Amino acid sequence: MRDLAPFCPDGLHVSNLRIARDGKVLLDVPDLALEGPGPTMILGPNGAGKSLLLRCLHGLIQPDAGCIQINGRKLSPEDRTQQAMVFQRPVLLRRSVSANLDFVLKRMGLGRVARRDRIAELLVEGGLQGQARQAARSLSGGEAQRLAILRALACGPGTLFLDEPTSALDPAATQKIETMVLRASARGVRIVMVTHDIGQARRLASDIVVMQGGHVVEHGQAQHVLDAPQSPETRRYLAGGLVT
Amino acid sequence: MRSFAEEFSFALTLIFQGDAELWAIVLLSLQVSIFAALIAAALGMPIGAALAVARFPGRRALIVLMNALMGFPPVVVGLLVYLMLSRSGPLGVLDLLYTPMAMIIAQVVLVTPIIAALTRQVVETLAEEYAEQLRSLGVSRLASVPVLLWDARLALITAFLAGFGRAIAEVGAVIIVGGNINHVTRVMTTTIALETSKGNLALALALGTILIAIAVAVNAMVSTLTLRAEKEGLRHA
Ligand SMILES: Nc1ncnc2c1ncn2[C@@H]1O[C@H](COP(=O)(O)OP(=O)(O)OP(=O)(O)O)[C@@H](O)[C@H]1O
Numbered sequence: 371m372r373d374l375a376p377f378c379p380d381g382l383h384v385s386n387l388r389i390a391r392d393g394k395v396l397l398d399v400p401d402l403a404l405e406g407p408g409p410t411m412i413l414g415p416n417g418a419g420k421s422l423l424l425r426c427l428h429g430l431i432q433p434d435a436g437c438i439q440i441n442g443r444k445l446s447p448e449d450r451t452q453q454a455m456v457f458q459r460p461v462l463l464r465r466s467v468s469a470n471l472d473f474v475l476k477r478m479g480l481g482r483v484a485r486r487d488r489i490a491e492l493l494v495e496g497g498l499q500g501q502a503r504q505a506a507r508s509l510s511g512g513e514a515q516r517l518a519i520l521r522a523l524a525c526g527p528g529t530l531f532l533d534e535p536t537s538a539l540d541p542a543a544t545q546k547i548e549t550m551v552l553r554a555s556a557r558g559v560r561i562v563m564v565t566h567d568i569g570q571a572r573r574l575a576s577d578i579v580v581m582q583g584g585h586v587v588e589h590g591q592a593q594h595v596l597d598a599p600q601s602p603e604t605r606r607y608l609a610g611g612l613v614t
Numbered sequence: 615m616r617s618f619a620e621e622f623s624f625a626l627t628l629i630f631q632g633d634a635e636l637w638a639i640v641l642l643s644l645q646v647s648i649f650a651a652l653i654a655a656a657l658g659m660p661i662g663a664a665l666a667v668a669r670f671p672g673r674r675a676l677i678v679l680m681n682a683l684m685g686f687p688p689v690v691v692g693l694l695v696y697l698m699l700s701r702s703g704p705l706g707v708l709d710l711l712y713t714p715m716a717m718i719i720a721q722v723v724l725v726t727p728i729i730a731a732l733t734r735q736v737v738e739t740l741a742e743e744y745a746e747q748l749r750s751l752g753v754s755r756l757a758s759v760p761v762l763l764w765d766a767r768l769a770l771i772t773a774f775l776a777g778f779g780r781a782i783a784e785v786g787a788v789i790i791v792g793g794n795i796n797h798v799t800r801v802m803t804t805t806i807a808l809e810t811s812k813g814n815l816a817l818a819l820a821l822g823t824i825l826i827a828i829a830v831a832v833n834a835m836v837s838t839l840t841l842r843a844e845k846e847g848l849r850h851a
């Protein structure tokens with residue numbers, strides 16, 4: 371199941387993670403190590419537990435059992451300040467586009483001038499210069515998604531979790547976001563991203579996690595997983611067959 | 615006995631020729647109710663926000679109680695405030711009965727539960743929507759309160775206006791604690807009641823017209839704000 375570099379303490383390590391609700395096992399991951407440098411992409415059918423796993427890694431959900439380690443230490447609430455997450459359904463504050471960015475920059479303790487400059491930079495990066503003063507909640511789906519990503523990047527995270535950030539976007543917007551993700555990754559931000567777009571996984575991923583029914587059914591280098599999948603579930607998923 | 619048309623034209627004359635007595639009553643009404651709504655907002659909004667965000671035993675019961683207070687009969691509120699302020703009451707020493715302050719207190723008691731209940735509802739809905747995102751951004755439960763209040767600002771202004779509308783249209787409570795004393799505690803609603811019974815229909819009609827204008831204006835503001843809030847929330851509702 372793992373054909374990555376040998377264990378090194380750097381990265382995210384999951385052991386014996388378990389979440390059950392109403393007698394149903396939602397997540398059961400005995401062992402998962404995300405230590406590669408490049409983006410990790412998580413694939414899998416609806417309800418596989420991808421979003422749940424991201425929430426656990428971000429410390430938003432306390433698992434019933436198991437432990438998550440970051441760089442060799444147990445994940446603590448303080449680690450969340452080094453992480454950022456873009457949710458499957460992004461939640462924007464009922465404020466202007468730039469006020470949404472200002473909110474996180476202010477929390478980081480930046481002064482007025484520094485914030486103003488940083489906001490201008492971020493807006494250019496996300497192609498939202500023209501919408502700075504628009505109400506964030508009146509943005510189009512793609513614009514809202516880009517703002518959510520910009521806001522996450524503004525936190526200056528060491529790790530960025532992205533939950534299907536391009537699922538509702540047109541090809542141009544998707545490409546813009548992929549560029550932003552690659553740029554962040556090149557800057558050293560650890561990226562963990564959920565997607566249903568196999569082409570996107572091929573374009574971005576250094577390693578791929580395939581999930582199904584709360585289990586990790588395959589984890590390996592992107593090319594291996596996509597071109598020579600080991601598990602029957604992955605083969606069926608990639609072939610576009612119904613996986614139940 | 616004058617005809618209705620005559621009474622009404624006389625009423626309009628009172629309004630547009632700036633009848634001093636009429637406008638003094640209108641001014642006092644506005645002062646009392648705006649002041650009462652402001653105090654009620656200062657009390658009700660933090661209470662509502664706390665009930666929305668904090669988790670403690672008895673919270674549900676408090677919410678039910680608050681919603682019940684919203685429908686409290688104004689006359690009974692007037693009676694209770696009267697008992698508090700009367701000579702032998704616990705606040706009797708303040709000698710507030712039959713003053714504008716007594717009317718403000720009665721309206722605050724009436725309006726605070728309304729503003730608190732509306733605030734609780736709005737902030738709780740928003741808190742649920744924001745919960746994970748704010749936690750992800752490292753905002754604590756306590757620190758989330760100002761964020762939620764600010765982002766609910768349109769709805770909170772609406773709650774304030776609703777409270778003001780209720781206060782200024784109310785008659786039962788203020789007539790008991792205010793007494794409708796000429797030049798001291800005569801507000802629009804109590805004057806309308808009194809002057810109608812005395813047969814002075816022109817003054818009553820004039821005040822009624824202004825009261826309706828105020829109610830319509832408040833409701834227009836509420837709808838405008840609601841529309842705006844909906845429009846801003848449209849895409850991600
Ligand atoms: N709080 C909860 N209580 C009960 N069941 C839950 C809860 N949260 C998630 N689930 C269930 O856990 C399963 C995994 O959910 P999750 O959101 O992780 O799926 P996903 O892989 O992200 O799917 P999608 O591709 O549709 O986003 C689903 O069947 C979901 O119904």
Ligand SMILES: [Mg+2]
Nearest residue numbers: 420421458533
């Ligand atoms: Mg999901």
